[in-house]
Amino acid sequence: MSDLSAVKALAFDVGGTVVDWHEGISSQLAGIGKHKGIEADWVALTKAWRIASLQRALGARTADLPRGNIDGVHREMLDKVLDEAGIDGFDDTDREAMTLFWHRLDPWPDAAAGHARLRKKFTVATLTILSISLIVDVSRRAPFHWDAVISCEMLEAYKLDPSVYRHGARLLALEPHQIMMVAAHDMDLAAARKEGMRTGFIHRPREWGEGTTPVQSPDPATDIVADDLNDFAGKLGA
Amino acid sequence: MSDLSAVKALAFDVGGTVVDWHEGISSQLAGIGKHKGIEADWVALTKAWRIASLQRALGARTADLPRGNIDGVHREMLDKVLDEAGIDGFDDTDREAMTLFWHRLDPWPDAAAGHARLRKKFTVATLTILSISLIVDVSRRAPFHWDAVISCEMLEAYKLDPSVYRHGARLLALEPHQIMMVAAHDMDLAAARKEGMRTGFIHRPREWGEGTTPVQSPDPATDIVADDLNDFAGKLGA
Numbered sequence: 161m162s163d164l165s166a167v168k169a170l171a172f173d174v175g176g177t178v179v180d181w182h183e184g185i186s187s188q189l190a191g192i193g194k195h196k197g198i199e200a201d202w203v204a205l206t207k208a209w210r211i212a213s214l215q216r217a218l219g220a221r222t223a224d225l226p227r228g229n230i231d232g233v234h235r236e237m238l239d240k241v242l243d244e245a246g247i248d249g250f251d252d253t254d255r256e257a258m259t260l261f262w263h264r265l266d267p268w269p270d271a272a273a274g275h276a277r278l279r280k281k282f283t284v285a286t287l288t289i290l291s292i293s294l295i296v297d298v299s300r301r302a303p304f305h306w307d308a309v310i311s312c313e314m315l316e317a318y319k320l321d322p323s324v325y326r327h328g329a330r331l332l333a334l335e336p337h338q339i340m341m342v343a344a345h346d347m348d349l350a351a352a353r354k355e356g357m358r359t360g361f362i363h364r365p366r367e368w369g370e371g372t373t374p375v376q377s378p379d380p381a382t383d384i385v386a387d388d389l390n391d392f393a394g395k396l397g398a
Numbered sequence: 399m400s401d402l403s404a405v406k407a408l409a410f411d412v413g414g415t416v417v418d419w420h421e422g423i424s425s426q427l428a429g430i431g432k433h434k435g436i437e438a439d440w441v442a443l444t445k446a447w448r449i450a451s452l453q454r455a456l457g458a459r460t461a462d463l464p465r466g467n468i469d470g471v472h473r474e475m476l477d478k479v480l481d482e483a484g485i486d487g488f489d490d491t492d493r494e495a496m497t498l499f500w501h502r503l504d505p506w507p508d509a510a511a512g513h514a515r516l517r518k519k520f521t522v523a524t525l526t527i528l529s530i531s532l533i534v535d536v537s538r539r540a541p542f543h544w545d546a547v548i549s550c551e552m553l554e555a556y557k558l559d560p561s562v563y564r565h566g567a568r569l570l571a572l573e574p575h576q577i578m579m580v581a582a583h584d585m586d587l588a589a590a591r592k593e594g595m596r597t598g599f600i601h602r603p604r605e606w607g608e609g610t611t612p613v614q615s616p617d618p619a620t621d622i623v624a625d626d627l628n629d630f631a632g633k634l635g636a
Contacts, residue, residue, distance in 0.1 A: 231571065283534055293571035296521055296545045305543045307534045314552040314569065331552065333469065333531035 164383060164396070166338050167358055170278060171287035171310070171328055173343035175265075176367040178275065178389070179298055182206060184265035186369070192258060198249045203369060205245055212237040217289050220318045229291040229313040235259045262290070263297035268364070272302045274389025281398040283307045287328045287341065289318050308332065320347060325355035342392070346379055353381060360384040360392060402621060402634070404576050405596055408516060409525035409548070409566055411581035413503075414605040416513065416627070417536055420444060422503035424607070430496060436487045441607060443483055450475040455527050458556045467529040467551040473497045500528070501535035506602070510540045512627025519636040521545045525566045525579065527556050546570065558585060563593035580630070584617055591619060598622040598630060 175181050186206040193200055216233045217225060226232030238255055242248070250258065267275075278284055285308040286295055295309045308331070312318040315327045329336045336356030343349050344364035353359050361378035363386070378385045386392035413419050424444040431438060454471050455463060464470030476493055480486070488496065505513075516522055523546040524533055533547045546569070550556040553565045567574045574594030581587050582602040591597050599616035601624070616623045624630035 228568075283538070285534075291571065292546050292548075292569045296523075296570070300521070300545065307538065307547075308530050309546045310530075330466075331530050332534070333529065 164340070164358060167282070167340050167396075168338045169283035169285060169307075169332050169334055169340075170360070171285050171332075171339050171341050171352075171357070173341070173345065173348050174286055174288040174290050174295060174298070176364055177342065177344040177362055178271045178304070179265040179267050179302075180366070181210065181262070181265055182367060182369045185209065185261055188261040188264065189258070192250075192254065196249055196254065198247060200245060200247055205241060205247075207368060208241040208244070209234070209237055212241055217312075217318050219321055222312060222316055222318065225318070229311070230262070230289055230294065231259055231291050234262055263294050264301070265298050267298075267302040267304070268388065270388035270390045272304060274391075274393045275302075275304050277393040278389070278396065278398045279305060279307070281396065283332065285310050285328075285332060287319075287324070288312065320351040322351060322355055325352050325357055329355075329357070340383065344376060346376055346382075349382060350379060353379075358383045360386065360396075362389065362392060363387050402578070402596060405520070405578050405634075406576045407521035407523060407545075407570050407572055407578075408598070409523050409570075409577050409579050409590075409595070411579070411583065411586055412524055412526040412528050412533060412536070414602055415580065415582040415600055416509045416542070417503040417505050417540075418605075419448065419500070419503055420605060420607045423447065423499055426499040426502065427496070430488075430492065434487055434492070436485060438483060438485055443479060443485075445606060446479040446482070447472070447475055450479055455550075455556050457559055460550060460554055460556065463556075467549070468500070468527055468532065469497055469529050472500055501532050502539070503536050505536075505540040505542070506626065508626035508628045510542060512629075512631045513540075513542050515631040516627070516634065516636045517543060517545070519634065521570065523548050523566075523570060525562070526550065558589040560589060560593055563590050563595055567593075567595070578621065582614060584614055584620075587620060588617060591617075596621045598624065598634075600627065600630060601625050 186202050189202040213233050222228055226236045286306055287310050289312050291313050292309055292311045310328050310331055315324055317323050329339055340358040340360050341349055341352035342360040344362045349359040359382045361382045384395050386395055424440045427440040451471050454475055460466055464474045524544055525548050527550050529551050530547055530549045548566050548569055553562055555561050567577055578596040578598050579587055579590035580598040582600045587597040597620045599620045622633050624633055
C-alpha cells in the first residue's frame, strides 16, 4: 500500500458506489408499470436505460448534453429504451416523473454510516456524472453530508475526460495526490490515477442486480480495496 | 408578505451573512503582526482588504480573476493594501498564510443553530463569491451542512452579474421563484429579486466592526427581514 498520509479529501463516485440504482430504478419502474397497467421486463429496461445513459454522457462535453446534465440524458435515453422495447403507454408527464426516479435512489446499507465515519477525518466530496439536484435529493434521503457536491454538470466535460479530475482537484484547492477518488468502477479509478489521484475501490457485486457476474475488479495499482464503506473507513483509519 | 409557499431552497450569501469576517480577519492579522513584531491598524487594514477584494471580484468574469477565485483575489489585494499602508515586513510565506485567514472565519453566534433548523425544511445551498475550498473549511468549523456549495468560482461570472442568479437556480433545478436568496446585503438581494428570486434580509449591524453605522437596510420589497438566522428560521416556520 502506498503512502496515503498526504490524502486530505475523498472524491466519491455516487451512482453504484454509494447508491443502488439498479434496485431503486427497477422497483420504481415496476411500480409505475403496475399503476398504468403496462407489463414489461423492468429489470432489463433498467439495465438498458443505465447503459444508454452512460454511453451518452461518458466523455461528452457538458454543453452537448440535453439540459447540460444527467437528468436531460436520462429523459432522452428513456424515450430511446422505451421505443426499443416497444412500450408506448407512458405519456410526457409519466416520463418526466420517471426521470426523477433517479432522484429517489437509496444508499447501499453500509453507505450512510461509512460516509459519516470518513467525514470526521477527511473532506468528503462528490465527483460524479450525476446532477447537483440529483445528489441533493438522494443525499437528503440517505442522509449524506457532503462537504462539496462537485458534478460534471459544473465542469466542461464528463468522466472519463482527464480534465474532470484536474478541474475537480482545482475546485477543492488540492493537488491530485492529496485526493483519493473512490468508486466501484475501475475505469473511473484508472482515469483518476492517470491524473495523479490516489484510488479506492469499493466492491459492489450487486450493482447490476442479483446474480450478475461482477464485471468490475480493481487494478493492482489501486491504493485501497474494500468490501463496503465501513470496511473502507476502517482501512483508512477513520 | 408575499406568498412564499413555492420556496423550496435557500441560497445563502456567506461572507458577512453567516460568518463574521471582520472579527476573524482583524484578530488573525493582529496575531501574525504581534508574532512578526509589526504594528499597524489591523482593523483599518481588514476593512481596506475587504473593500479592495470586493471591488476586484464583484461583477468580474471568473476567468479574469487570479486563480479564478476569491483566494487569488485576496492574495493579490493583500499585496495592494499592505503596500498602501507602507507595511513590508511580511514575506511570501506569510502572505500565503494570511490569505488562508479567510478559511478560518467563525460563524455569527446564531448561525449554526439557525442554519440547522432551516435545513430541516429547505434545501440549503450557498450562492457566494467565496471559493469552494473556503466554504468547505469554514463550514467544517461551524459546522454548516450545505446541501450544495454553489460558488461563483464554478460559474462564468461573479455577483452582481445577473447570470449568477439564473445559473445558480439552474444548478439547483429550480425556477427562481422557488429560491430565496438570503443575505445581509441589499444589493445582492436586489440583483436576485430582479432575476425572480424571493429575498431574505439578515441584519448584521456589526459586519464592519464595533460602532460602525449599519450601511445596509432592506428594500421594502424584501420578503423576509430578520435579526439573525434563528429569527429568520422562525419567520419561515422552520
